[in-house]
Amino acid sequence: METPHVLHAERLTKRYGRRAALTNCDLMIPRGHVVGLVGPNGAGKSTLLQLACGLIRPTSGTLSVLGSRPAANADHLARVGFVAQDTPVYASFSVADHLKMGAWLNSSWDPALANRRIAEVGLDPAQKAGRLSGGQRAQLAMTIAAAKRPELLIFDEPAAALDPLARRGFMHSLVEFVGELGASAVLSSHLLSDVEQVCDYLVVLCDSRIQVAGPVRELLASHHRIAGDPARIAGVEVIWAEHGRALARGHAAVPGAEPVALEELVLAYMSRAAVTGAVSRGSAAVAR
Numbered sequence: 001m002e003t004p005h006v007l008h009a010e011r012l013t014k015r016y017g018r019r020a021a022l023t024n025c026d027l028m029i030p031r032g033h034v035v036g037l038v039g040p041n042g043a044g045k046s047t048l049l050q051l052a053c054g055l056i057r058p059t060s061g062t063l064s065v066l067g068s069r070p071a072a073n074a075d076h077l078a079r080v081g082f083v084a085q086d087t088p089v090y091a092s093f094s095v096a097d098h099l100k101m102g103a104w105l106n107s108s109w110d111p112a113l114a115n116r117r118i119a120e121v122g123l124d125p126a127q128k129a130g131r132l133s134g135g136q137r138a139q140l141a142m143t144i145a146a147a148k149r150p151e152l153l154i155f156d157e158p159a160a161a162l163d164p165l166a167r168r169g170f171m172h173s174l175v176e177f178v179g180e181l182g183a184s185a186v187l188s189s190h191l192l193s194d195v196e197q198v199c200d201y202l203v204v205l206c207d208s209r210i211q212v213a214g215p216v217r218e219l220l221a222s223h224h225r226i227a228g229d230p231a232r233i234a235g236v237e238v239i240w241a242e243h244g245r246a247l248a249r250g251h252a253a254v255p256g257a258e259p260v261a262l263e264e265l266v267l268a269y270m271s272r273a274a275v276t277g278a279v280s281r282g283s284a285a286v287a288r
């Protein structure tokens with residue numbers, strides 16, 4: 001039976017020496033979503049995506065991707081497409097060479113999709129990849145990942161270096177690929193406007209821990225901005241409060257509660273994690 005989850009982590013932990021990149025992360029992401037993975041620098045986003053691609057292994061805990069151990073075998077590798085942070089390509093290979101190599105290495109390669117997309121984004125097949133702009137390189141890397149016809153596309157901040165126009169084109173292509181392939185996608189990004197534009201599922205990761213995860217629509221419905229001190233209202237959890245206003249979670253009917261934007265919600269969780277992380281680092285230093 002087809003697993004309903006693209007990613008399923010249980011107490012997933014990854015350490016680099018004494019540094020924790022992921023700590024006891026539990027996550028269950030259903031199929032059929034475009035997932036935005038957000039968090040500050042060093043939060044553990046790339047680590048999670050690299051674990052999902054099988055590039056590194058957990059220190060403890062488990063992670064399954066499409067129901068199997070990451071990169072379990074050739075068949076599983078073919079079901080996952082990955083575009084790394086710097087959208088790597090082979091500088092001395094032409095665009096056409098990249099497509100030939102993709103066809104050679106992937107049994108499920110879709111040449112029609114690859115050729116059509118290269119033409120649509122205006123890439124010259126004869127152009128050497130080393131001479132492509134950042135935006136063109138990102139489009140080539142995404143085309144190669146998508147032409148495998150994977151069930152899951154993973155992007156590690158692929159559009160970070162692109163100008164706003166190229167980024168919009170890239171995000172547009174991403175959504176089109178996901179729709180055309182009937183695939184799921186996970187993308188990490190610092191750009192909340194991009195996440196807002198294309199993602200329908202959100203994971204906030206700060207300081208190596210999952211802060212909140214769920215469908216964007218549900219998260220927006222369950223979080224509100226409240227004036228005054230909501231700490232005393234039953235059924236409401238205050239995520240972050242400042243300047244006499246609080247962002248709170250809960251379905252309790254609170255008079256005067258206002259809807260929140262995605263950016264506000266993300267920033268509230270990041271602010272809370274920054275404070276709790278600083279406090280726990282401080283107490284660890286005192287204990288030493």
Ligand SMILES: Nc1ncnc2c1ncn2[C@@H]1O[C@H](COP(=O)(O)OP(=O)(O)OP(=O)(O)O)[C@@H](O)[C@H]1O
Nearest residue numbers: 016019020021039040041042043044045046047048
């Ligand atoms: N190969 C490595 N060796 C040692 N430490 C590492 C290694 N890779 C990541 N780290 C550390 O693990 C933590 C998480 O890093 P990671 O790259 O996963 O974060 P990130 O959320 O992707 O950050 P950014 O947004 O800056 O790309 C950081 O403290 C980082 O310094």
